[in-house]
Amino acid sequence: MNSPADIAGQPPLAAPATAKKLEKLGIRRRFDLVLHLPLRYEDETHLYPIAQAPYGQAVLVEGEVTQCEVQFRPRRQLVVQIEDKSGKLVLRFIHFYGSTQQQLAKGRRVRALGEVRRGFFGDEMVHPKIREVHEGDPLADSLTPVYPTVNGLTQPVLRRLIHAELKAQPLPETLPDEMRRSLGLMPFADAVQLLHRPGPEYSATQLTDGNLPAWQRLKFDELLAQQLSMRLAYRARRQGSAPVIAGDGSLRAQLLASLPFALTGAQQKVLAEIVSDIALPHPMNRLLQGDVGSGKTVVAALAALAAIEAGFQVALMAPTEILAEQHYVKLAAWLAPLGIEVAWLSGSLRKKARGEMAAKIAGGEARLAVGTHALFQDDVSFARLGLVIVDEQHRFGVGQRLALQEKGAAPHQLMMSATPIPRTLAMSFYADLDVSVIDELPPGRTPIVTKLINAARRDEVVAFVDKACREGNQVYWVCPLIEESETLQLQTAVDTHAVLVEDLPQWGVGLVHGRMKAAEKAEVMGRFIRNELQLLVATTVIEVGVDVPNASLMVIEHAERMGLAQLHQLRGRVGRGAAKSSCVLLFETPLSELAKARLKVIYENTDGFEIARQDLNIRGPGEFLGARQSGLPMLRFADLEADIELLEAARELAPQLLQRWPQYAAAHLTRWLAGREHFLKA
């Protein structure tokens, strides 16, 4: 029982068609069936007399069919009436087959499981679960598990497969007894047996309560697997090899001398961390966190120079074309005077230009390459890539980051993000990263004043824009994404632009949006940067990284529809120069409670860390991780916020398990993560 035997098991025991459906549920190995746990439970242990069946919960009743007919009004449906000694009940089916009709023919005796509600013609059940029975048939003696499933795979089939698997082989323990007892956890085998086949003493509420010891055991195991894999990834990285990068500091000194400002203490500290990390013969995987406007770009430039000094190439990747371009312009302006060639690569580059850039990168003349993910397409190869810098890393999916890691001989990686990782995520999904934090803003920034204004008062806002322009400042007017529809968003931006051109004829009003060609966008942005345009109407393309110090006012339409991180990022586009800056959040009424809560958070906070924390509370971690598009395996059972104590315990015990009981650790990882580990290393 207590040995970490082979638990990988054989392939699923099912016909190919069923196997395919199981695969959709993530069940590939026989053992995965064991970890496919019920969503909820149905109570078929108790029969209610029809007249006494309570509302608002699933109940089982039994009766004789007294009527069964297809009605056509208000739409086609099967209406059945059953009756027991206590009363009558209508069963209503909108979707049904001929077989349902036969099963429910007049005179048959059936059990129906469902929720009773008051209908127009008395009590009814809509789409109950039906079973034909004979008088006195025994009831189930324990609750019936209901599993997550896919179309075409019925509960009975799934239940049978799972139960067969539970009986087929012993479920070995993957925690040493000593550790398990000290944690007060129940044995794994008991926990899964209980959840799949609960005893009669358990109620549905007890079984779905996450605090049930059986659930605690599964959650702990899941979190432990995550911690183990993170530790191993960290270890593997620390043992892997990467070029030792130790420059002489000459280029860095030149850039620093040319800047109109000195680095803040926080910038110096993180730069030192990066520089000493890339001087080690192991791949760096470091996250540089710093609030919007904290000055990450110059740190990236200096880190790049450290690598260039040592004869290596550097790639800097940004999530959007506009942002990548801004980096390119800025970095080229900083590095060209030092005699360093910077290449530019994006998806919208013409074939010929792209070929030229790729040649310079392959030949090694371009010491720094800046671009979008086009930098890491197959036709691009670097002569001597030493450092990869990824800006706004959380905007890239895990898949993209993986592709990047596989490119080249595991060079050092620096990821930058203005969205701080909340503590629980840092402890789990990002546990294999090293983190540097810029916890100080450059001096002389005036805090941004945030105003919440009802969209009905738009005229006042336009007057406010005019005033800002008259004072020599520039303004962003942002039209956010509306209901995921890019076309609609575009239309709003185009309309808004037209209206503002009319309202403010005395000022230059520009428009940028995602559908424009890169060259057009660059043209408009260029005019805005040169102050030929005073007002820039933009879709959310300007969300990240755009840097125009003279812009001191930002108006954001439909602020109530936007995510907090996005609002914070947007707001960070102003307040970069010395002028007093403000951000006007226009909202449409009525506001939902959720929208109110979010606007309150952004109104009351300017600290990105605090906003991220509250954001996580409101949204949950899924969106932060960008898991949906990336295929990152999310936690199935544990909840990072609710199960923080289990997470902490798992984090503490993972290294002990690896150290003292390595076979147990290996067995545990196989059980939980077989074949999926690589995602966790990203």
Ligand code: ADP
């Ligand atoms: P972010 O961290 O949001 O990417 P940026 O790197 O774009 O921030 O920097 C924001 C602005 O602050 C830029 O105009 C940059 O030149 C300026 N900046 C960076 N570091 C300093 C500093 N130490 N002192 C003054 N200004 C700085």
Ligand code: MG
């Ligand atoms: Mg930036």
